[in-house]
Amino acid sequence: MKTAMPHNYESAAAASRPRFPRRRLAHFTVWSLAALAMLLLPLCFPGGFAIALLSQMGIMIVFALSYNMLLGQSGMLSFGHAVYSGLGAFVAVHVLNRIGAGELWLPVSLLPLVGGLGGAFFGVLFGYVTTRKSGTTFAMITLGIGEMVYSSSLMFPGFFGGEGGISTDRVVGSAVLGITYGPARQVYYLIAVWCLLSMIAMYAWTQTPLGRIANAVRDNPERAEFVGYDTQRVRYLVMILSAFFAGISGGLSVVNFEIVSAENVGAVLSGGVLLATFIGGSGFFFGPVIGAVLYILFAVALSSLTHAWLLYLGLFFVLMVMFVPGGIASLMMKQAPLLAERKFGRMLPSYWAALGAGLVLLAALILTVELTYTLQINSDNGTLVKLAGLDFDAASLKSWVVAAALWLVGAWGWRAALVRVHRAWDEVQAEMAGGGA
Amino acid sequence: MTAALELSEVRKRFGRTEIIRGVDLSIPKGERHALIGPNGAGKSTTFNLISGRSAPSSGSVKLNGAEIGGLKPFAINRMGLSRSFQITNIFHRLSVFENLRCAVLWSLGYKYSFWHRLASLHDARQRADQVLELIGLQRLRDTQAGLLTYAEQRALEIGITIAGGAEVILLDEPTAGMSRSETDQAVALIRNVTVGKTLVMVEHDMSVVFGLADRISVLVYGEIIATGTPEAIRNNGKVKEAYLGATLDGDAGQGAH
Numbered sequence: 001m002k003t004a005m006p007h008n009y010e011s012a013a014a015a016s017r018p019r020f021p022r023r024r025l026a027h028f029t030v031w032s033l034a035a036l037a038m039l040l041l042p043l044c045f046p047g048g049f050a051i052a053l054l055s056q057m058g059i060m061i062v063f064a065l066s067y068n069m070l071l072g073q074s075g076m077l078s079f080g081h082a083v084y085s086g087l088g089a090f091v092a093v094h095v096l097n098r099i100g101a102g103e104l105w106l107p108v109s110l111l112p113l114v115g116g117l118g119g120a121f122f123g124v125l126f127g128y129v130t131t132r133k134s135g136t137t138f139a140m141i142t143l144g145i146g147e148m149v150y151s152s153s154l155m156f157p158g159f160f161g162g163e164g165g166i167s168t169d170r171v172v173g174s175a176v177l178g179i180t181y182g183p184a185r186q187v188y189y190l191i192a193v194w195c196l197l198s199m200i201a202m203y204a205w206t207q208t209p210l211g212r213i214a215n216a217v218r219d220n221p222e223r224a225e226f227v228g229y230d231t232q233r234v235r236y237l238v239m240i241l242s243a244f245f246a247g248i249s250g251g252l253s254v255v256n257f258e259i260v261s262a263e264n265v266g267a268v269l270s271g272g273v274l275l276a277t278f279i280g281g282s283g284f285f286f287g288p289v290i291g292a293v294l295y296i297l298f299a300v301a302l303s304s305l306t307h308a309w310l311l312y313l314g315l316f317f318v319l320m321v322m323f324v325p326g327g328i329a330s331l332m333m334k335q336a337p338l339l340a341e342r343k344f345g346r347m348l349p350s351y352w353a354a355l356g357a358g359l360v361l362l363a364a365l366i367l368t369v370e371l372t373y374t375l376q377i378n379s380d381n382g383t384l385v386k387l388a389g390l391d392f393d394a395a396s397l398k399s400w401v402v403a404a405a406l407w408l409v410g411a412w413g414w415r416a417a418l419v420r421v422h423r424a425w426d427e428v429q430a431e432m433a434g435g436g437a
Numbered sequence: 438m439t440a441a442l443e444l445s446e447v448r449k450r451f452g453r454t455e456i457i458r459g460v461d462l463s464i465p466k467g468e469r470h471a472l473i474g475p476n477g478a479g480k481s482t483t484f485n486l487i488s489g490r491s492a493p494s495s496g497s498v499k500l501n502g503a504e505i506g507g508l509k510p511f512a513i514n515r516m517g518l519s520r521s522f523q524i525t526n527i528f529h530r531l532s533v534f535e536n537l538r539c540a541v542l543w544s545l546g547y548k549y550s551f552w553h554r555l556a557s558l559h560d561a562r563q564r565a566d567q568v569l570e571l572i573g574l575q576r577l578r579d580t581q582a583g584l585l586t587y588a589e590q591r592a593l594e595i596g597i598t599i600a601g602g603a604e605v606i607l608l609d610e611p612t613a614g615m616s617r618s619e620t621d622q623a624v625a626l627i628r629n630v631t632v633g634k635t636l637v638m639v640e641h642d643m644s645v646v647f648g649l650a651d652r653i654s655v656l657v658y659g660e661i662i663a664t665g666t667p668e669a670i671r672n673n674g675k676v677k678e679a680y681l682g683a684t685l686d687g688d689a690g691q692g693a694h
Binding site for chain 2: 023204205207208209211212213216218219222223224225226227229230231233234241
């Protein structure tokens with residue numbers, strides 16, 4: 001690599017294409033803005049809960065992006081990705097405990113790297129088996145490996161810590177520049193730095209020969225073989241790299257939670273990252289970032305408000321798969337040409353109408369779900385449901401009538417709004433096609 | 438001089454049925470060779486055996502004197518043989534340019550690199566752009582390959598096949614499903630891109646075959662019944678019988694597409 005550098009710089013200077021510097025500037029701007037946002041967010045939301053939320057988002061972003069190296073970039077549907085983040089986390093927690101015992105010396109700031117190397121090691125090990133096949137077979141093998149690792153977590157209590165897991169203390173060694181990782185805010189910034197570095201590295205990977213060939217293998221594995229590529233090798237290498245970044249997220253979770261247990265390698269987390277990636281949109285690099293943020297909002301913020309959070313997440317996932325299979329990122333990217341042609345404003349009235357109707361439907365859904373939950377599960381504590389400052393009694397007919405009315409109004413409004421959206425969309429598209437010709 | 442491609446006693450069985458029944462074929466370097474024959478004669482199967490899509494049951498396939506029978510497609514490709522497909526086989530979600538760049542990466546030695554930036558690989562970009570110009574798709578450079586018209590996809594298919602600079606090119610029905618004018622363009626393209634290379638093609642369109650080929654082999658029921666110049670093949674009694682006698686469907690090639 002070192003020897004190739006001067007040559008590349010030379011020819012880059014010789015072929016002075018105006019496109020590349022501008023693109024580089026755009027990348028620089030985007031990453032700078034991301035860094036700035038990460039820097040400022042905890043200042044805007046200084047509460048303990050908000051910091052915890054932001055930290056978990058950072059960890060999930062790395063995890064979901066590493067998952068999308070497989071799903072979106074290489075077309076590999078894995079049902080066991082938590083294996084790599086989880087085992088990376090176990091390696092990291094043991095190393096951290098060694099540091100705490102004074103047997104090892106390593107700054108805690110570098111612990112995520114240990115997790116990454118641990119993840120990559122198991123990527124080398126398990127990936128060799130899983131990536132021999134593609135498609136459905138691959139998916140089934142990852143499911144099997146996931147179950148295998150999960151069940152061995154109870155069989156090897158020395159490494160996995162049995163049912164209680166392994167706990168640790170992140171405040172070890174001498175403070176560097178006053179950073180002890182005692183306060184949650186310091187942990188947040190550690191996560192933010194690693195999250196940003198991982199995002200940049202994973203994006204850079206998509207712009208390398210292996211990254212592009214992974215796309216080719218996703219689109220048409222057979223053809224990739226006929227232009228000289230061993231698709232099995234491509235899948236294996238991508239798996240190792242992906243496991244490395246998953247391991248980094250595992251290492252970060254060790255520092256954040258100070259405990260690792262069997263759940264870290266479990267199917268729930270493997271399913272969660274699939275959900276997050278899909279909701280965000282696997283077709284675009286930044287899709288999983290949106291998905292990870294939403295997933296944490298559901299799993300952490302919403303779960304503290306209602307027991308039914310999994311139901312909401314499940315419904316949201318089903319609706320996305322049915323109506324927006326490209327994820328939220330695809331929905332956003334559809335608006336890009338409109339913004340570029342300054343036609344987005346034309347869509348806004350219909351979008352507002354759809355949003356209004358959608359909110360009414362959401363209110364109807366929430367009321368129905370919460371009333372049902374209260375009756376079915378929580379009825380020992382009374383049948384009163386508090387929503388948006390209003391009291392609803394699940395035992396009285398009135399509450400159910402309100403819910404039904406909301407459903408009716410919402411559904412009618414939604415249909416009307418969709419007609420408006422489609423009409424406005426067709427008009428704008430026709431204008432843009434006409435303008436282009 | 439060793440032949441570019443040499444098949445001897447190649448056989449392929451699927452279960453109890455023998456599809457290829459002892460094919461012998463020797464194609465010298467630089468020749469344009471056409472493989473013709475009625476439907477179901479085993480032309481595509483022969484291509485698959487040469488290119489590694491499936492392994493021969495017995496016999497030997499040699500590329501520039503080296504045995505390649507039973508090797509994996511990528512291994513054969515790296516030895517300098519590249520093929521196209523009868524059913525368009527491209528990277529649908531990548532742009533036309535990216536399709537071609539993927540096809541040149543291995544030949545330029547970038548292998549599985551994740552430490553090079555694609556944008557700084559000027560040789561890969563130049564080679565891909567060069568092929569892009571050769572196949573005449575410059576104005577569609579950044580279009581997603583899946584959105585191209587059929588004829589454009591066929592041109593891209595040929596572009597991907599030749600981009601890696603292979604010395605031996607196999608084209609499987611390159612003009613299938615094309616209109617007359619599209620076929621003429623495709624023939625000009627094939628002539629253009631295979632200068633100095635060895636070309637083997639399966640083709641049903643006889644005007645294409647007689648226009649391009651230096652020599653022709655006729656495959657009937659898994660056996661080569663004749664090999665020779667276009668003139669010799671046109672006047673060969675066995676060939677006439679195969680095409681006009683027992684198997685009438687073979688004549689469909691004359692103008693069905």
